[in-house]
Amino acid sequence: MMHVTEDRRDLEPEVNLDESQDTEEPAFDWMRTPDRGRDPENASVRDASPNRPSEVRESNGLRDRHELREGPASGSGHGAASDAAGSGHGGASDAVPAAGEAAGPGAAPATTSDHREPSPTSALQMRPPEDEVRRRTAQREAAAQAKPVAPRVLQVLMAIFLPFLLLIAAVRVIATPAFLWLEYFRPGFPGDGYGFSVDDRLTYGSYAVDYLSNFAGRRYLGDLVQSSGAPLFTDAEVSHMADVKSVIFIAYAAGLVLLAFFVVAFLVLRKRPGAFGRGLFAGAIVTFVIVVGLAVLAFLGWEQFFTDFHRIFFSQGNWTFQLSDTLIRLFPSQFWMDAAIVIGVLTLLVSSLIIIFAWPIKRKTPAPETEASRSE
Known part of the structure; x- marks a missing residue:
């Protein structure tokens, strides 16, 4: 119980200064991104993409709440999960270090490598083989030196x-x-x-x-x-x-x-x-x-x-x-x-x-x- 009390103290929501009261969370459950069947490594890579900030915050909050509910280090998962769920957007963001502590010192860090898909024009920037370069250069020189x-x-x-x-x-x-x-x-x-x-x-x-x-x-x-x-x-x-x-x-x-x-x-x-x-x-x-x-x-x-x-x-x-x-x-x-x-x-x-x-x-x-x- 002592551990749960500390988690609650750490997960106390911060004061939200945004008057619009927009928590940037989906209005309906069917709009949430499902967590089941996802590869944790690929999911963490997609969550770390800088091109989708709203989806990152949403997926991180769901993952942290899931860890608080089912993590073995929490002691009483139901109380922590209810407190984390009631903390709103601020609690979701503050739950990241708590979840890291609950994972234990032997847990492997999450993968944060920046993996980007190649752009459609990336193939145009690739340099052809050296044999092809020499052949094209020889053709240009022959065309320039050709005498009509x-x-x-x-x-x-x-x-x-x-x-x-x-x-x-x-x-x-x-x-x-x-x-x-x-x-x-x-x-x-x-x-x-x-x-x-x-x-x-x-x-x-x-x-x-x-x-x-x-x-x-x-x-x-x-x-x-x-x-x-x-x-x-x-x-x-x-x-x-x-x-x-x-x-x-x-x-x-x-x-x-x-x-x-x-x-x-x-x-x-x-x-x-x-x-x-x-x-x-x-x-x-x-x-x-x-x-x-x-x-x-x-x-x-x-x-x-x-x-x-x-x-x-x-x-x-x-x-x-x-x-x-x-x-x-x-x-x-x-x-x-x-x-x-x-x-x-x-x-x-x-x-x-x-x-x-x-x-x-x-x-x-x-x-x-x-x-x-x-x-x-």
Whole structure:
């Protein structure tokens, strides 16, 4: 009885300051959590879950009251149980240390480990095996280093077309009255042995150069006459100039098409760093080799080189004239030699500049991510 009195003194209810008088206990018995058939260890784990505070307090109170009623150390279980039941919510909370004392010093402590169920997204945070990580990394690196076919084709076409574009541009610079003026007034240029002065040459030669760039017909040259009243150009000369004009127009049209191609190539390759520059670099190398080769052939035999050039673009016989004809007097062999030198120098200069400014620079690739850096 003495022990029961101490338990009653320990289980005296505390003053409840909550005016709502809400004991947080179920209003009906059927709402209580049944204690029968539960695993004590699992029940204690579920009761210790921090996510359900009301259920913890309720289950702890029921378990403590059950221990006070049936515990062997209580002495008189019915009196203690009735006092614990009448103490309400405060008595249930205060019965925890009393129940622990009633269990005895040899009783095993209750399990309070925090066992939480895995969240639905916990599988997404799991790292795949190392073999899978290496395989995916290798696939990403291979995809990053893969070179599509279209850019490679554009670069090859740029290397093929750039020599023709530069040569056509150089020819356009030569076929101007400015170059004609420089030739006629440069020291050492041979004079006309049949009576043309420098002014006559510049006037008649300008007509011939303008005819190559305008849309006039053969009358533009055929109706020209000398001061003596004789035609300035013969029919054979007018026919040859018409052929030259056709070749020039085809070259200029091809140059515009090639220029448009390079604009399109730039728009396509600008998203790939260095791709357009590598195409220009390859084309400049090809141009440099071609021009040097042609210069060597012209240096070894200018007459043969000049003849072979005319045989490629003009029919046989309509480009051979006498020394007294107007075209030979206006454009002697020295004029064509100087024109070929200027064309070669301009082409080599432009291609050299392209090689210098488009020189490919190897970009440093970032180091692969190591396991230590990923863990950090």
